[in-house]
Amino acid sequence: MRYSLMFTLLLAATFSLQAQEKSTPKTFQVYKSDTEWKKQLSGMQYYVLRRGGTEYAFTSELLDEKRKGTYVCAACENPVFRSEYKYDSKSGWPSFDRPIEGSLVYDIDYEIGYERTEEKCGKCGSHLGHVFDDGPSATTGKRHCINGVALKFVADE
Ligand code: FE
Numbered sequence: 001m002r003y004s005l006m007f008t009l010l011l012a013a014t015f016s017l018q019a020q021e022k023s024t025p026k027t028f029q030v031y032k033s034d035t036e037w038k039k040q041l042s043g044m045q046y047y048v049l050r051r052g053g054t055e056y057a058f059t060s061e062l063l064d065e066k067r068k069g070t071y072v073c074a075a076c077e078n079p080v081f082r083s084e085y086k087y088d089s090k091s092g093w094p095s096f097d098r099p100i101e102g103s104l105v106y107d108i109d110y111e112i113g114y115e116r117t118e119e120k121c122g123k124c125g126s127h128l129g130h131v132f133d134d135g136p137s138a139t140t141g142k143r144h145c146i147n148g149v150a151l152k153f154v155a156d157e
Contacts, residue, residue, distance in 0.1 A: 030076040030124035041075065048147045049075050049126035052111070052118070057092025060148020065094075069155040077152070078103060078123035081144070087136055089143055094151065096144040097135050104128070119144060126150065 032040070037050050047053040062071070071081040071094075080103045081096045089095035105125070107118040116130045128150045135143035 028121075028123060028125040030078075032124075037075070042149075044149050045074055048150050049073075049128075052109075052127040053147075055093070055147045055149045059092075060094055062094045062148040062151060062153060063092070065153050067153075067155045069153055070100075071096075071146075071151045071153055073121040073124060073126060073128065074150050074152045075126040076121060076124035078121050080104060080121060080128065080151070081146070083156075085144075089135070089145070091143070091145055093129065093145045094148045095135075096146065097140045097142055099144060106131075119146070 034050070038046055041049060044055065048055055065086075066083075068083045070079045070083070071086075072079050079100050081099055085096040085098050087095055087097060099119070103122050104119050105122045107120060109116055109118045109130075116132075119128045119131055120126060121128060127147075129144065129146035132143045132145060133141060135141050
């Protein structure tokens with residue numbers, strides 16, 4: 001009995017360590033000071049990417065983007081989503097059923113009173129959006145709900 005409790009605790013500790021490793025690293029490959037980000041980004045980009053803000057629904061020009069191509073982080077150009085993963089979630093924000101593998105890091109935020117999984121660029125740490133479990137059941141079931149202003153679209157050649 002005591003042995004199995006110890007084992008359970010050990011297992012829990014191992015899992016929480018793994019969970020920590022997957023969340024936001026302390027340092028990112030791309031690091032810029034706040035002053036540098038302000039100079040590089042528009043006011044709205046800075047508010048969303050660097051301050052974790054959210055753009056108004058139905059305002060992104062990327063909502064209607066249907067060409068084949070790659071969506072990159074607007075701050076550091078890290079490729080984060082592909083056009084093949086994009087779908088119309090009717091939420092008013094560009095939505096994808098999966099990211100490009102390994103391109104994002106995750107954090108838990110409680111900003112609006114309940115737990116949400118925040119998505120950040122894995123290369124520069126900028127805020128992109130959140131992921132929810134109400135995505136298309138035919139594929140991943142995930143809805144990556146992303147601020148259009150945090151992305152740049154690069155069409156395939
Ligand atoms: Fe980035």
